[in-house]
Amino acid sequence: MKKKLLLLSTGGTIASVASDTGLTPGESGNDLVKLLGELPFDLDVRDILKLDSSNIQPEEWQFMADQVYENRLNYDGIVITHGTDTMAYTASMLSFMLQNIEIPVVITGSQVPINVVLSDAQSNLRLAFAAAMAGKPGIFVAFDRKIMRGCRSVKVRTTDFDAFESVNVPPLATVTSDGLVFRKDYQTYRDIAFDCQLKKALDPHVALIKLFPGFDPDLLRAMVEHGCRGIVIEAYGLGGMNFIRRNLVAVIGELTSAGIPVIASSQCLYERSDLTKYEVGREALLKGAISARDMTSESAVTKLMWALGQGMDIKAVQACFNQDLVGEVTIED
Known part of the structure; x- marks a missing residue:
C-alpha cells in the first residue's frame, strides 16, 4: 500500500518566477510536483501561503503549526516548501510548537527557482519526500542531500547549493549510493505514550x-x-x-x-x-x-x-x- 503524503506550499525561492520587481513567489505546489514525474506515493497538495520567507513572521508560524497539527493523523508525512532565508527559524519554532509530533514533517526549499534548468529544487524536493516516507517522527530540514533536525539547522551560505548546516550535531541522514541513510545513533524525541499537543502561543517581544x-x-x-x-x-x-x-x-x-x-x-x-x-x-x-x-x-x-x-x-x-x-x-x- 502506497504511503500518503501532504505537501504544504508557502512560496519562497523554490516557487519564484521573474517579475519587474525581481523574483517573487508564483508557482503553485502542483507546479512544483509536476516537474518530478511519477511519484511512488499518494500526494495531496495545498497552497497555504505565497510569501518570500523574509515575510514569514510569528503569525505564519502559528498558521503553519495549525495546518500540520490538523492534518498530521491523516498522512504518513508532511512536506513544507519554504523560502531559505527564515527556514531555520520556522523549523525551530515548529519544533517547539509541535513537540511529540507523530509523523515526519520535512521543510525544504531551494537556492534557485524550480523553473530554472540547473535548479537544486527538484533534488531537494525529492529528498524531502524520501525523508517524509522514512517514517521517523520530528521536524526536519532537507537540503542538499542532508536531513537535519529543524532546531539545529542554520543557513550558512547565500548562493551555494550547500546552504544549510546542522550545527553542533551531525546531520541525521545523508544521501549515498545506498539511498537515504540515517545515522545508527539517530534519536527520536517522540514519546509513544503521549499524543502531540499543539502549543502555539508565543511572545514575539x-x-x-x-x-x-x-x-x-x-x-x-x-x-x-x-x-x-x-x-x-x-x-x-x-x-x-x-x-x-x-x-x-x-x-x-x-x-x-x-x-x-x-x-x-x-x-x-x-x-x-x-x-x-x-x-x-x-x-x-x-x-x-x-x-x-x-x-x-x-x-x-x-x-x-x-x-x-x-x-x-x-x-x-x-x-x-x-x-x-x-x-x-x-x-x-
Missing part, C-alpha cells in the same frame, strides 16, 4: 543582540522600556561580556532582577557557550544570565519566544533552557 566592542548597555534598558520581554545576547567566545566602563553585566543584573530573561549564546557558530570558564562569563552568570550552551541563535530566540508565550516567568524560562526538549541543546551532566 524579544530581541537578539550581537555584542561588539563599544556596545552601549543603555540600549538594553531602552528596549525593555519599550516592551521587550526577553533578550538573547550573542556574546564573545564562550559567553564573555564586558563589565568595565560600559558595564553590560550590571545591566543584565538589573534586567533579570526585574524578571526579564537574558540568554547568553556565542557568536561562534560551532561549539558551546560556557559562562563558568572565564571571569567575564562568570560575572554575567552571577547576575542571572542563562546559558544557551550549544544552541543556534535561531533556536535560542524561538525557544525564548515560545517559553514566554507559554506564560513562563524568568525561573521557568531558566528551567526550560536547562532542558533538551526536541534535540535543540546538549545538556552535559
